[in-house]
Amino acid sequence: MVEILPIQADETKKGTARRDASEEGNKQGKAIPRGVVVLDGDGEPCRSCTSFRDWAAMTRKKIASPQSNEPPSTAATTTATSLPPDCPPDAEALGRSTWTLLHTIAATYPTAAPPEKQAEMKTFMNIFSRIYPCWVCAEDFQRWMERPENKLVPGQEGGHLGGRFSFGQWMCGAHNEVNRKLGKSEFDCRRYEERWRTGWAGGRCD
Numbered sequence: 306m307v308e309i310l311p312i313q314a315d316e317t318k319k320g321t322a323r324r325d326a327s328e329e330g331n332k333q334g335k336a337i338p339r340g341v342v343v344l345d346g347d348g349e350p351c352r353s354c355t356s357f358r359d360w361a362a363m364t365r366k367k368i369a370s371p372q373s374n375e376p377p378s379t380a381a382t383t384t385a386t387s388l389p390p391d392c393p394p395d396a397e398a399l400g401r402s403t404w405t406l407l408h409t410i411a412a413t414y415p416t417a418a419p420p421e422k423q424a425e426m427k428t429f430m431n432i433f434s435r436i437y438p439c440w441v442c443a444e445d446f447q448r449w450m451e452r453p454e455n456k457l458v459p460g461q462e463g464g465h466l467g468g469r470f471s472f473g474q475w476m477c478g479a480h481n482e483v484n485r486k487l488g489k490s491e492f493d494c495r496r497y498e499e500r501w502r503t504g505w506a507g508g509r510c511d
């Protein structure tokens with residue numbers, strides 16, 4: 306059973322700004338409960354804010370089984386439980402791809418970043434946190450970035466932007482914040498380099 310996230314739905318009908326609505330509905334940074342569909346600024350279901358399971362349940366979509374090459378109209382249909390790879394991403398597929406990009410950026414950041422690189426990265430992360438298509442995710446991420454201990458300050462002695470190690474640990478902390486919110490286990494940030502730059506000790510990525 307799927308429901309529409311009520312505050313967004315009501316506020317959208319009223320034409321109230323999306324940001325105001327979301328601040329009320331999402332102030333605590335809670336994970337979006339399963340079975341809840343988030344709306345976008347046009348009052349349409351926000352696909353990139355919703356897991357495919359909930360999306361499929363909401364749209365009652367029947368799609369061709371992923372093994373089949375036949376078009377959906379003729380193939381045996383099955384209730385979709387996972388997203389075919391050539392479809393627009395849901396919140397999970399978008400998240401996985403985005404973390405891959407963000408962690409790879411962090412893992413290839415200079416070991417000691419010059420001031421202009423630091424300023425560039427702060428600008429990138431600020432813009433990223435405003436344009437990430439899952440807007441409920443983005444707003445929580447912005448709030449996390451605004452906490453004094455997480456602020457990106459170019460040129461700051463011992464700051465998060467100083468070099469690859471510190472920036473990687475910051476990114477790892479950002480991801481762990483989302484992991485905690487979603488009830489997932491935290492990643493061991495001591496293994497960040499192995500996961501995102503060198504490959505695991507033992508050589509199975511070589």
Ligand SMILES: Cc1cc2nc3c(=O)[nH]c(=O)nc-3n(C[C@H](O)[C@H](O)[C@H](O)COP(=O)(O)OP(=O)(O)OC[C@H]3O[C@@H](n4cnc5c(N)ncnc54)[C@H](O)[C@@H]3O)c2cc1C
Pocket residue numbers: 336337396397398399400401402403404408437441442443445446476477478479480481483484486487491492497500
């Ligand atoms: C900025 C941002 C905010 C998000 N906010 C939300 C949200 O509010 N609600 C929501 O439902 N989804 C959110 N997502 C998506 C969510 O984080 C996951 O990407 C998605 O649920 C898929 O999870 P997953 O278990 O496949 O692995 P992911 O969490 O996508 O992780 C991919 C891989 O990264 C590695 N990894 C895991 N944790 C860390 C870490 N701390 N540091 C380094 N590497 C790590 C692991 O090897 C893992 O397999 C957000 C994504 C982003 C980029």
